[in-house]
Amino acid sequence: MEIPRMLDGRLKFRHLLLVEALSGQGSVVGAAAALHVTQPVVTRSLQDLERILGVTLYERGPRGIQPTEFGDAFTQYARSALAQMNQASRHLQEIADATRGHVVIGTHLAGSNLLLPRAIAQLKQDRPALRIVVREATPEALLEDLVAGKIDFIIGRLATVPPEGTIQQTLHAETIRVIARSGHPLAARTQIPLDELIAYPWVLPGVETALRTELEEFFHRNDCSLPPNRVETTAFLTIRQLLVETDMVAALPELIGASDPRLTALPISLDLVGARVGITLAAGRRLSPASEAMMQSLVTVADSVHPRQAQSG
Numbered sequence: 329m330e331i332p333r334m335l336d337g338r339l340k341f342r343h344l345l346l347v348e349a350l351s352g353q354g355s356v357v358g359a360a361a362a363l364h365v366t367q368p369v370v371t372r373s374l375q376d377l378e379r380i381l382g383v384t385l386y387e388r389g390p391r392g393i394q395p396t397e398f399g400d401a402f403t404q405y406a407r408s409a410l411a412q413m414n415q416a417s418r419h420l421q422e423i424a425d426a427t428r429g430h431v432v433i434g435t436h437l438a439g440s441n442l443l444l445p446r447a448i449a450q451l452k453q454d455r456p457a458l459r460i461v462v463r464e465a466t467p468e469a470l471l472e473d474l475v476a477g478k479i480d481f482i483i484g485r486l487a488t489v490p491p492e493g494t495i496q497q498t499l500h501a502e503t504i505r506v507i508a509r510s511g512h513p514l515a516a517r518t519q520i521p522l523d524e525l526i527a528y529p530w531v532l533p534g535v536e537t538a539l540r541t542e543l544e545e546f547f548h549r550n551d552c553s554l555p556p557n558r559v560e561t562t563a564f565l566t567i568r569q570l571l572v573e574t575d576m577v578a579a580l581p582e583l584i585g586a587s588d589p590r591l592t593a594l595p596i597s598l599d600l601v602g603a604r605v606g607i608t609l610a611a612g613r614r615l616s617p618a619s620e621a622m623m624q625s626l627v628t629v630a631d632s633v634h635p636r637q638a639q640s641g
Contacts, residue, residue, distance in 0.1 A: 341413075343377045344406040346370065347385065348476070351403040355392035404475075411477020411613065418616045429618035430459035434470035434479040436537075436562055442583045443499065443605065443633065444483055447625040458618055466536050466562065474610050480619040482608040483626060485538060490608070497623075498606040499630035504539065505593040507585040508577045512592070520596045522550055530555040531570055531578035533562050542601045543579055549599075581605070583633075605630075 349359035350370070360367045378385055385399035395403060421429065435444055448460055463470070463479060471491055473479045483499075490496045506525065514520055514528070526547075532554070533540045547554055559576070561567060564584075570576050572590050581603060585593045607623060609615070615623070 338380045339377075342373065343380075344410055346373050346377065347399075347403050347406040348410060350374065350386060350393060351395055351399065352476075354394075358392075407476045411475070411610070414477045415614060415616060418618075419614070429616060430461065431616070431618040431622045432461040432463065432479045433622065434463050434465065434473060434482040434484075436464065436467055436470065436482075436484040442587050443626065443629055446633075447622065447629040450629060451622055451625040455618075455621065458621070460622070464563070466534065467538070468536055471608075474608065477610075477613075480615060481610075481623065484605065484608075486604040486606045486608065487538060493611050495609050495611050496606055497609070497627075498604050499626060500605055500633065502603045502605050503582040504542075504579050504598050504601045504603060505582045505585060506577050506596050506598065507571060507580045507591050508575070508594055509572050510590055510592045512575055512577070512594070514577075514594055515592050518595055520594060522552060522596065525577065525594070525596060526552055526555045528555070529557040529559070529574070529576045531559045531561065531567050531576050533579075534560050537562060539579065539601075539603070543598075546598055546601050 345363065346359065349362045350356070353359045353362055356367050356370050356374075360370045363370065374386070381398070381402070383398040384396055385402060386393040386395055418429065433444070444462065448462075451458065452460070463473070465473070467482075467484070467487075470479065470482045470484075471494070474482055475493060486496050486498060508515060514525070532543065544554065559570065567578055567580070568584075568588065568591070571578060577594065579598060579601065582593060585591045607626065
């Protein structure tokens with residue numbers, strides 16, 4: 329592929345949107361629906377783009393389309409370019425009106441219970457016109473949205489190694505405890521054997537989470553199987569209500585139990601199970617003023633809850 333082919337004026341912004349839709353939807357039908365155009369328009373546009381680049385981007389099959397090696401590579405650059413243009417547009421708008429702007433935050437369980445709400449409340453006191461959008465999803469889904477520029481950053485449990493194309497900033501370390509309702513039959517105990525605890529119904533995080541992996545390793549180290557009676561979810565409101573209304577137990581960040589008087593931490597140690605909570609950013613992407621203000625609020629609140637723990641990771 330010759331570089332001038334991409335710079336001779338034939339490559340258009342709509343081609344980037346097309347590739348993002350095709351790779352995201354996995355079919356011409358899905359891409360056409362996402363772009364609000366007809367299927368023939370998508371097909372012609374893809375043929376046009378492949379002629380410009382001189383390579384085949386997708387393999388067509390009975391179950392849809394699959395990106396080739398060229399398609400995978402070009403999709404990454406297309407998504408990066410679209411994300412940068414989105415950030416540029418928002419940045420210019422915020423320069424024009426510094427009191428407004430908006431920030432989109434992705435979160436999963438570890439960041440959503442106390443830290444994020446306090447940081448939002450603090451920031452809204454100074455910038456009431458700022459629009460803040462919070463999206464909750466699995467870590468994998470949030471990373472996809474981060475790369476695509478659909479969210480500005482992620483607040484939650486940090487991976488041991490930052491995912492490719494991202495950087496991390498640690499806000500605080502958080503202990504994982506077994507949490508139950510305050511009136512739970514085990515709440516008044518001073519010591520609880522693990523086999524007795526496993527006999528109760530559990531709420532476990534999904535298999536796609538790092539915490540689930542650590543819990544499985546914990547049970548394995550203690551020669552125990554996973555609790556057979558269990559619910560699997562990372563939806564915080566669902567978890568909290570199940571704990572409050574039943575005798576279920578769950579392994580959760582310690583602050584969740586401390587911030588709700590209806591919940592309590594049970595006296596059992598989950599050795600080696602812990603978490604770093606922080607911010608995950610797209611590497612090399614400039615943040616808007618609103619996003620920078622939100623990050624600073626998170627750092628300030630984290631330092632007030634866990635002094636001197638905020639640091640780059």
